[in-house]
């Protein structure tokens with residue numbers, strides 16, 4: 001049924017794309033006129049909550065470019081209970097570059113048709129980024145290569161996770177961080193944890209003990225995906241099953257040669273899993289740490305690469321926590337978190 005819906009929709013989408021490109025031209029120039037303040041994106045967030053903190057969306061929203069400007073008002077899409085009507089404007093992968101390279105949006109240089117790597121304000125930085133990521137998977141699930149389009153390198157602007165439909169059948173990813181405040185979270189050091197421009201920002205305190213920001217909810221078996229960046233050097237981490245007395249395992253975010261981000265620390269036992277690949281973390285940009293926590297086992301990935309797994313973790317359930325501690329070499333270390341997505345797994349015995 002669903003694939004049938006998709007097929008129909010793609011046909012519709014294909015016809016719409018032509019109208020779309022023309023529409024975007026109009027849209028980008030309309031932007032200049034500023035006759036009315038563009039409305040914000042909340043009507044779309046109802047069903048696309050991930051987009052609240054998605055980079056491409058928030059970067060454009062900062063410049064008053066809303067969903068409508070790129071996808072059209074999409075009134076029917078929003079009100080179609082059967083979820084069969086697509087948004088007004090859609091872009092297949094092959095349309096993305098051209099749509100973004102509209103001269104009133106991102107104007108290419110030297111008569112080129114597409115805004116290229118060389119047209120960027122800092123082409124050297126883009127080249128370095130390109131070298132670093134070529135052939136590897138970005139946190140948005142796209143690989144970078146010579147044919148990469150804007151959205152391969154920018155943002156996580158795609159439906160990579162099940163979105164909040166009302167079917168209730170599929171397991172759901174739930175955003176533990178709402179993108180605007182710390183509702184659902186608790187800390188005893190509130191001066192160390194702030195929300196700034198839609199991100200949780202952790203700063204190391206002045207005391208020697210680290211500081212944690214905990215979920216109020218308790219989790220047992222789950223998948224976790226956290227998108228973060230840091231100002232290095234930093235010593236941060238992610239608690240997986242935190243409890244008052246025993247703090248459970250922690251995924252480390254640090255640079256402690258020969259071990260690096262993605263290693264697992266078990267308080268009292270030390271590092272029980274070590275990541276020795278320094279290049280897996282992107283120090284300049286966003287990274288995604290994912291974990292599967294089930295029974296007494298935890299398995300960890302960093303930017304799509306599996307680091308490994310450990311068994312024998314305890315306790316059996318606990319809170320998820322963000323952690324940062326003072327770094328001897330830096331007073332200004334920050335741990336910046338954009339997304340905390342959790343998908344509960346069924347109890348082990350139910351399977």
Ligand code: HEC
Nearest residue numbers: 043044046047067068071073074077078083087159163165
């Ligand atoms: C009532 C819920 C709902 C609202 C409100 C909503 N959407 Fe959607 N949207 C969906 C669903 C469901 C899908 C299909 C997801 C899938 O294919 O997995 C979707 C898919 C999309 C897609 C991708 C379509 C494709 O086939 O690639 C775009 C783009 C989109 N929505 C944009 C918007 C925009 C822009 C708004 C606000 C103007 C909006 N949506 C508001 C439910 C909604």
Ligand code: HEC
Nearest residue numbers: 097100101106115120121122125126129130148149150153
């Ligand atoms: C190979 C990866 C890659 C591709 C493809 C790419 N970008 Fe970028 N872009 C980057 C990086 C990396 C930066 C940040 C550079 C820096 O540190 O200043 C950036 C920065 C930007 C900026 C902000 C600074 C500036 O140069 O104006 C804009 C706007 C931008 N990109 C637009 C686009 C558009 C539009 C496209 C598609 C036509 C695109 N990018 C394609 C990697 C890419």
Ligand code: HEC
Nearest residue numbers: 041044048051057060065066067070091096151157158159
């Ligand atoms: C600057 C223009 C722009 C803005 C603003 C924008 N989008 Fe998009 N959107 C795109 C483009 C381009 C694509 C195609 C991306 C790709 O596949 O690489 C897309 C794709 C999507 C998809 C489908 C991705 C998929 O996996 O099929 C969804 C859903 C979506 N947008 C929703 C939204 C919502 C909701 C908003 C506002 C909260 C929004 N977009 C704001 C340009 C935009």
